[in-house]
Amino acid sequence: MKKAISALLIVGMLFGIACFAGCTAKKEETTQVTKSTADIDYLVIVNKLHKLPEDWEKNLNITKMNNSLGDDVEVETKAYEAYLKLKEDLKKEGVNIDLDSARRSIAAQEDIVKRFTEKYGEDYVKKYVAVPGYSEHHTGLALDLYLNINGKDVYLNEDMVKYPEIWEKIHQKLADYGFILRYLKGKEHVTGYSYEPWHIRYIDDVDAAKEITAKGIAFEEYLGLVKVTDVAYDYGQSKLYKKAQIEECMDLVKCKFAEWEGCELQALRYAGDEKNAREKTERLKSLNEKEPDQYTAIMVLETDFKTGEKISDTLTLEPGKDYTDYQWILACDKEGSWEIADCGY
Ligand SMILES: [Zn+2]
Structure with a gap:
C-alpha cells in the first residue's frame, strides 16, 4: 500500500x-x-x-x-x-x-x-x-x-x-x-x-x-459468510456530478455497508439532481457550522437492502426487514475528499 x-x-x-x-x-x-x-x-x-x-x-x-x-x-x-x-x-x-x-x-x-x-x-x-x-x-x-x-x-x-x-x-x-x-x-x-x-x-x-x-x-x-447477490446500480443522468464522482461516493457507501453484518445490499443509486440540489444548501450549512467552508459539496445516494435475522447492536435497524430508498449523505471537503456524513431516512 x-x-x-x-x-x-x-x-x-x-x-x-x-x-x-x-x-x-x-x-x-x-x-x-x-x-x-x-x-x-x-x-x-x-x-x-x-x-x-x-x-x-x-x-x-x-x-x-x-x-x-x-x-x-x-x-x-x-x-x-x-x-x-x-x-x-x-x-x-x-x-x-x-x-x-x-x-x-x-x-x-x-x-x-x-x-x-x-x-x-x-x-x-x-x-x-x-x-x-x-x-x-x-x-x-x-x-x-x-x-x-x-x-x-x-x-x-x-x-x-x-x-x-x-x-x-x-x-x-x-x-x-x-x-x-x-x-x-x-x-x-x-x-x-x-x-x-x-x-x-x-x-x-x-x-x-x-x-x-x-x-x-x-x-x-x-466461505458462505455472505450470500452472493447482484447489486443493481443506477448512476442517473446528473448535470451536477460526473459519473466518476458518483462512483467514488458509491464505493464509500459500499465499503461502509460491508461492516453491516448480515445485511444484504440490493440496489444503490444516485438520488437525482433535484434531491441533491435541495439537500446541498441545508446540509452544507449545518456541516460547516463548526468550521466555515470545511465542506464544499454534498451528494445524496439511495440504497435498497435487507437486514438479516440477527443484527449487530451497533446498528439502529430492525432485523429481517426490507429497507427501500434508505439515504446516504456524502460530503466533499475542501481538499476534494469525499466522506460519509450521515445515513438514514
Ligand atoms: Zn494490502
Whole structure:
C-alpha cells in the first residue's frame, strides 16, 4: 500500500517505519523457534468484521526478504514459496513483480494508531488507519505486489493502476499457485475495500482458488459468510456530478455497508439532481457550522437492502426487514475528499 498524495503519503511513510520496527523485533523470534506451518488455517478470514485469531501470531512461520526498494518484508513461509513460483512463471511472460508489503504485526499496527492519534487526532485515525487485529496483513498471507516495468519500479497506487493489462496477466496466474485476488471490483460491499489489483491472498488450495476465480466471487462469499447477490446500480443522468464522482461516493457507501453484518445490499443509486440540489444548501450549512467552508459539496445516494435475522447492536435497524430508498449523505471537503456524513431516512 503506497500512495503519493498529501496526508496519505505521510501514512505510507510512517507505515514503513512502523513495519521496519516490527520486522526487527520479529526476527529474533523466528530464528529461535522452528514452527510448523500445519498450525495455521490457510482459509482464515480477517476483515473489518472478523478479527485475527488469538493464537495466530505465535503459530506463524515467517520468512523475511528484502525487496528491490530495500525494504524488509515478512511473509508466511509457505505463501512466500508460492509467491516465488508465481514470480518465476510471470517472468517468462515478461512480467516482473516484487513484494511491497506483506505481514504487519498487531503490535506494529497498535503503535501506528497510538502515534497517529497523538499527531492527527481520533477522527483522522478512524478514517485512514486500520483497527489493530482487523487487517488481513496480520495473517502473513496477504501480499501487496508492485511492478517493475522496463527496469523501473512502479509502486505508487496511482501509477500501478495505469497498467490494467499487466495486472490482468498476473491475475490469470494467481490460482495456479494457490492465490486469489482479494479486493474485487464490484464486491466492495462484501470485502469492505475498494478494488486493489495488487493485494493478493494465499489460501494454500489450488482447486479452491480456481473455483473462486472462475466464479468471480469474494472470499467471504466462498466461505458462505455472505450470500452472493447482484447489486443493481443506477448512476442517473446528473448535470451536477460526473459519473466518476458518483462512483467514488458509491464505493464509500459500499465499503461502509460491508461492516453491516448480515445485511444484504440490493440496489444503490444516485438520488437525482433535484434531491441533491435541495439537500446541498441545508446540509452544507449545518456541516460547516463548526468550521466555515470545511465542506464544499454534498451528494445524496439511495440504497435498497435487507437486514438479516440477527443484527449487530451497533446498528439502529430492525432485523429481517426490507429497507427501500434508505439515504446516504456524502460530503466533499475542501481538499476534494469525499466522506460519509450521515445515513438514514
Ligand atoms: Zn494490502
